[in-house]
Amino acid sequence: xxxxxxxxxxxxxxxxxxxxxxxxxxxxxxxxxxxxxxxxxxxxxxxxxxxxxxxxxxxxxxxxxxxxxxxxxxxxxxxxxxxxxxxxxxxxxxxxxxxxxxxxxxxxxxxxxxxxxxxxxxxxxxxxxxxxxxxxxxxxxxxxxxxxxxxxxxxxxxxxxxxxxxxxxxxxxxxxxxxxxxxxxxxxxxxxxxxxxxxxxxxxxxxxxxxxxxxxxxxxxxxxxxxxxxxxxxxxxxxxxxxxxxxxxxxxxxxxxxxxxxxxxxxxxxxxxxxxxxxxxxxxxxxxxxxxxxxxxxxxxxxxxxxxxxxxxxxxxxxxxxxxxxxxxxxxxxxxxxxxxxxxxxxxxxxxxxxxxxxxxxxxxxxxxxxx
Amino acid sequence: xxxxxxxxxxxxxxxxxxxxxxxxxxxxxxxxxxxxxxxxxxxxxxxxxxxxxxxxxxxxxxxxxxxxxxxxxxxxxxxxxxxxxxxxxxxxxxxxxxxxxxxxxxxxxxxxxxxxxxxxxxxxxxxxxxxxxxxxxxxxxxxxxxxxxxxxxxxxxxxxxxxxxxxxxxxxxxxxxxxxxxxxxxxxxxxxxxxxxxxxxxxxxxxxxxxxxxxxxxxxxxxxxxxxxxxxxxxxxxxxxxxxxxxxxxxxxxxxxxxxxxxxxxxxxxxxxxxxxxxxxxxxxxxxxxxxxxxxxxxxxxxxxxxxxxxxxxxxxxxxxxxxxxxxxxxxxxxxxxxxxxxxxxxxxxxxxxxxxxxxxxxxxxxxxxxxxxxxxxxxxxxxxxxxxxxxxxxxxxxxxxxxxxxxxxxxxxxxxxxxxxxxxxxxxxxxxxxxxxxxxxxxxxxxxxxxxxxxxxxxxxxxxxxxxxxxxxxxxxxx
Numbered sequence: 001x002x003x004x005x006x007x008x009x010x011x012x013x014x015x016x017x018x019x020x021x022x023x024x025x026x027x028x029x030x031x032x033x034x035x036x037x038x039x040x041x042x043x044x045x046x047x048x049x050x051x052x053x054x055x056x057x058x059x060x061x062x063x064x065x066x067x068x069x070x071x072x073x074x075x076x077x078x079x080x081x082x083x084x085x086x087x088x089x090x091x092x093x094x095x096x097x098x099x100x101x102x103x104x105x106x107x108x109x110x111x112x113x114x115x116x117x118x119x120x121x122x123x124x125x126x127x128x129x130x131x132x133x134x135x136x137x138x139x140x141x142x143x144x145x146x147x148x149x150x151x152x153x154x155x156x157x158x159x160x161x162x163x164x165x166x167x168x169x170x171x172x173x174x175x176x177x178x179x180x181x182x183x184x185x186x187x188x189x190x191x192x193x194x195x196x197x198x199x200x201x202x203x204x205x206x207x208x209x210x211x212x213x214x215x216x217x218x219x220x221x222x223x224x225x226x227x228x229x230x231x232x233x234x235x236x237x238x239x240x241x242x243x244x245x246x247x248x249x250x251x252x253x254x255x256x257x258x259x260x261x262x263x264x265x266x267x268x269x270x271x272x273x274x275x276x277x278x279x280x281x282x283x284x285x286x287x288x289x290x291x292x293x294x295x296x297x298x299x300x301x302x303x304x305x306x307x308x309x310x311x312x313x314x315x316x317x318x319x320x321x322x323x324x325x326x327x328x329x330x331x332x333x334x335x336x337x338x339x340x341x342x343x344x345x346x347x348x349x350x351x352x353x354x355x356x357x358x359x360x361x362x363x364x365x366x367x368x369x370x371x372x
Numbered sequence: 373x374x375x376x377x378x379x380x381x382x383x384x385x386x387x388x389x390x391x392x393x394x395x396x397x398x399x400x401x402x403x404x405x406x407x408x409x410x411x412x413x414x415x416x417x418x419x420x421x422x423x424x425x426x427x428x429x430x431x432x433x434x435x436x437x438x439x440x441x442x443x444x445x446x447x448x449x450x451x452x453x454x455x456x457x458x459x460x461x462x463x464x465x466x467x468x469x470x471x472x473x474x475x476x477x478x479x480x481x482x483x484x485x486x487x488x489x490x491x492x493x494x495x496x497x498x499x500x501x502x503x504x505x506x507x508x509x510x511x512x513x514x515x516x517x518x519x520x521x522x523x524x525x526x527x528x529x530x531x532x533x534x535x536x537x538x539x540x541x542x543x544x545x546x547x548x549x550x551x552x553x554x555x556x557x558x559x560x561x562x563x564x565x566x567x568x569x570x571x572x573x574x575x576x577x578x579x580x581x582x583x584x585x586x587x588x589x590x591x592x593x594x595x596x597x598x599x600x601x602x603x604x605x606x607x608x609x610x611x612x613x614x615x616x617x618x619x620x621x622x623x624x625x626x627x628x629x630x631x632x633x634x635x636x637x638x639x640x641x642x643x644x645x646x647x648x649x650x651x652x653x654x655x656x657x658x659x660x661x662x663x664x665x666x667x668x669x670x671x672x673x674x675x676x677x678x679x680x681x682x683x684x685x686x687x688x689x690x691x692x693x694x695x696x697x698x699x700x701x702x703x704x705x706x707x708x709x710x711x712x713x714x715x716x717x718x719x720x721x722x723x724x725x726x727x728x729x730x731x732x733x734x735x736x737x738x739x740x741x742x743x744x745x746x747x748x749x750x751x752x753x754x755x756x757x758x759x760x761x762x763x764x765x766x767x768x769x770x771x772x773x774x775x776x777x778x779x780x781x782x783x784x785x786x787x788x789x790x791x792x793x794x795x796x797x798x799x800x801x802x803x804x805x806x807x808x809x810x811x812x813x814x815x816x817x818x819x820x821x822x823x824x825x826x827x828x829x830x831x832x833x834x835x836x837x838x839x840x841x842x843x844x845x846x847x848x849x850x851x852x
Contacts, residue, residue, distance in 0.1 A: 104477035123443060260558050339722075344758055350636060
């Protein structure tokens, strides 16, 4: 039975206090374990929901399981480099957004065939192996002969070989959350093509790299294993494992009154400065061919901003002063093809040059933009 | 030294009355433990107190803050990001750094209030559990804290936790007679932020501010005559005299798009502009478009008026090629561009972008509509490339789609002309000596480079352009 929490349901008792939030609703329920399901399929709303629960709900004597799914999106870990981890031009072309989560770990692709589970506990009760046991036991309860095992690296493998789940965690001062994915019926062709970077060879960085693994869907071994069935099984196994008796409660992350501040949290993680700007320092060293001319490009990028840009071009192809102005236009700007395109267009407009030179500059721009 | 001693004693007296942390250097306004809040800024306090601050600091207690056990038997972590640097002031529970171990990202929070004195690890270094992460210099509490009586003691919240708020926020609440226990905190761990007080106040006065506005401190003005409105589920509070509190100035550096616009418009200043405005009767065009709309939609394109305006401009440029030209920097040579690459001023989420439709002289109205659709899709997705953004020779700005009649557009270098189209209005016009009829009127405002374009040329071009639009059938004669 799915119990829906609305704002009205939480404005209980006569006291018209402002503080009728999700947090107080949990207090009033008085349960030690709560299972939630998100009503949203938007990655930013769901990540904000995770953060809100982590920040605002008292988890010292209570644990929470949150089940959620998203429309197609690529999610990178807190300290990763998106240019290294996925094919950004393809993401833009397909209209698939990119998100950066607050927990560590590697890059994953979500769509409706993927289930996300977040286990919220106090820091004392933080136990990833036990959480994964909930998942493997739930799957085995559905299909007893299913070969699913959790590894030391907190992955879940199918048939000892195919990865069906990856894990990441975030620890705060007093509480922690551990979340993991589960591949039920994900579009594997999209997954493999978006998670293969087009520029990884030209990037040098210390960002956390992802470990690529062969993957498989649970529905490949048993078509009856669909997302809804699996989510129900995991919910009931969660109750079994920890001795709770919670029903699955649906929560709408768009409900600002119930979760004050969640809208801002969701907006904050959509900003370029978070998604791209939080990339650890890296450098790009690429050899391009423009008009049959070899061009060497060197850039240092910190916090997503180009700190240093150098281009090696044969002098007879373009005059050095023009090249210098070109690189100084890029210096200090975001490592973003849209912004670079606009800045370089302004550069071409305002600097008097012949049509031939303008054409060369434009093709050089395109070469540089292709690595962004 | 004698002078110092006498200042010191008078200072101690002053300290009994007040301590202000607004005098602290450093970008962050952080609380100094249990915070006294009343501020007296006499010259004596400001100058000498600051002087004392630097020497006072040496007598603080430097405590090593060690990396505590993360759990799960983890013995070492990698430091990934520092949120503080040496010399920064921190409060208890402020985030100090982010470390990573084995797919877990951990936020380390400060245990003390104080000043960061030393960071022990660089980014990407490996830190062992139990080793020192930072040295924090804690400040001694000022002797005999009478200042604490001035401030409302931390309110007990519904959850019986100490309500966290910085002294600045506490003062704001106190000034506005707000109980902190009544305010929902949206900061970390339920901390009450300035924005929370502001939104609480806004709700009280009945002005419900939308979420986005709540992020920026908005001036809330309420006269004493206006009684606070009833708002469910909150009961109206008693009328409290309110004063106006204004937001603070905010300075930020220009982003890339703004810099590009600064560069372009500054270069445009060099061009001596003249303006020429006219009125176009689009009644027949409106009829034509409504006839063609469905046909275009069946071919997958929404037909607006812009493709007609653009094609008419191109037909006009064939007769007046000087408007599709470019002058070099020294103004010695003028280049007549062969291709009519007509730019469209586009309002995107990032700001003003001007992509152009290439070779309009070779395109039909429908082709132009298709190209417009492509550019608009790229523009709103923020994916316009250099090919689309460069090479323009003439520009049209359809500001009328948002509003306005007349404008004074700025020519985008290296072009020599630009047109701004106002909104289409339905107005009465005389069709014969005595009869008035409904007409669809649009105003156009041209700007041209007076170094190479004269008024007569602009006027003749405008008349020709206008004639194509007022009598669209005439365009058929010149179709290529």
